[in-house]
Amino acid sequence: MRLLAEGLSARRGEDLIFNDISFALGAGEALVVTGPNGSGKSTLLRVLAGLLRAESGRFRIEGGPAEIAHPYELSHYLGHRNAMKRELTVRENLSFWQRFMGDSPGGSGIDVNEAAEAVGLAGITHLPFGYLSAGQQRRMAMAKLLVAYRPIWLLDEPTAALDAGADRLFAGLVTAHLEHGGIVIAATHQPLGLGSTQSLQMKGFTH
Amino acid sequence: MISLFFRDLKLSVRAGGGAMIGVLFFMTVVAVVPFGVGPDLNLLSRIGPAMLWIGALLASLLGLDRLFQAEREDGSLDLLLMQETPVILTIFVKCAAHWAATGLPLVIASPLLGLFMNMNELAIGATMLTLLAGTPAITFIGAVGAAVAVALPRGGLLVSILVLPLAIPVLIFGVSAVYAAIEDPAPFLPPFMILMAITLFFAVIGPVAAAAALRHSAD
């Protein structure tokens, strides 16, 4: 399975945010997108997730499952916000996404309790999500990546609000995902602590 | 899909949810009417069905703006839009859950308010039946307004303004079906059938339009 981006560009209002971005990623490969604030990292990820329309260019998948039309159907997207409800318990949140998303072909998600354990927060899944601190909420949002299987992870500033220990823990999760043939595209300021990765430097578009 | 339905239902019943507020607003609106028009029982029983319908219409508009905005604020909307399942189906299920949490209690509360309005048993039954058939249409129309206004700050008022004109046909046929049931010469079925047709029509059109609006309002 290969992910191909060919000449992607995106526009917000009248301004081009970025222009002519191309890359190719195979199974087990990661792409780290870096660049200053406002250089279009988040926009790029939202285009890849199918949430924004690209102005030009194509993003497609090669050799994936036959019934999949767009790469985003095979993707997890972890944005700035956690996509969890404060009023529901952690378990209700996670098992909702598990059942709602279902597994992509080629893998299966893990149990909610195991996922909570994998992010180091076992034993508090029965509590409302709103009780958790910002860092704990972020970690539970990462547990969401584990409960439903998706080969592609699109991560936007995944380690914001995390301390060094959680940073390492998360790097471990990403490495494990890559070892199982997954693909990770992450926008970040900090090094993720990953091994072999491609990197894409966004400079921002100037006229 | 079923999990989405129950999640939304749970959210609306949990603390801070809007299920109870809607019924309370409905009761308050209807209870205010006699202060305005005076406590004449004959007059009240004549305008009762119309008042119940207007109250139900306003009450079901109340929580609509949160339908997609709450999802957008915590980022869930992105994930809902990204899935393999058609967005139209997702929106339909969300509407169904919203109606079950806010519209259905209105229908159940309506006989009580009918007693307050001194309506007879037939009028109460007819009002309840038409509300049951008609309020889903308001939710489906409202979904379009909620989707259009999802990215706006203070979209709540705007949703009501956008949706009210579209909901007028529902009100017209709902109320005329009730009056047809009470007053003998007019037949009950034709306006009631049209009401059902409107609901079914919007059950299809609403999610389609809302899906289109959500796709384009993504930022």
Added chain:
Amino acid sequence: MSENSLAIRKFSDLANPTRFLALADRVLPWLAAATTLFFVAGLWLSFTTEGDYQQGETVRIMYVHVPAAWLSMMCYTVMAISALGTLVWRHPLADVSAKAAAPIGACFTFLALVTGSLWGKPMWGAWWVWDARLTSVFVLFLMYLGLIALNRAMDDPARSARVSAVLVLVGFVNIPIIKFSVEWWNTLHQPASVMRLGGPTIDSEFLWPLLVMAVAFTLLFFTLHIAAMRNEIWRRRVTSLRRQAVRNAGREAQAL
């Protein structure tokens, strides 16, 4: 500095409710027993006395209707005093009391409305008339429901207590309106016949069961109120234990 004041407030928060819990445990069985006793006596009296020659058997509704209506007003008065306690004396139990009383008051008001409606149908020929007494009681019912909704809408009990205390005090205006509505306006609802200057005008045959039922209802209210306050204190403790558990979970993970 801020941490220090928080700790002290927390401590006084805990000390008083603990004593209250011990007291509630001792008092509740006695209250419950007295309530049952008075209810048995009251119901027996109400069903054995003769019916009114004009109203027939329906007069017995009075024995439930009138005490429930009294209680609906008394409960609001209790809430208003608690609201004063929250705002003026800052008593730690006051907001617990106000919050616990709201659903009970709503139930008594609902009971008064329903029994009144059942009584009104044979007497006035309609389930409901928009007369001053009935309307103001209905407004009271809506106020109870609004307060419950307000309490539920806010996460932080301390903040919601202040806000709803203000609302309770503003809403207290309604209580004298209900009480005197039947005297100020000439309405269908009969004027007060028990608690009035110059002695009751009601026949003693009806008065006795009514008074016994009134005592029974009042006892029932206090039983329910104390039990509800106890539950509310427990609920808050469970919440703070859960928040504690979340903080601990973070520490363990950091130690790893």
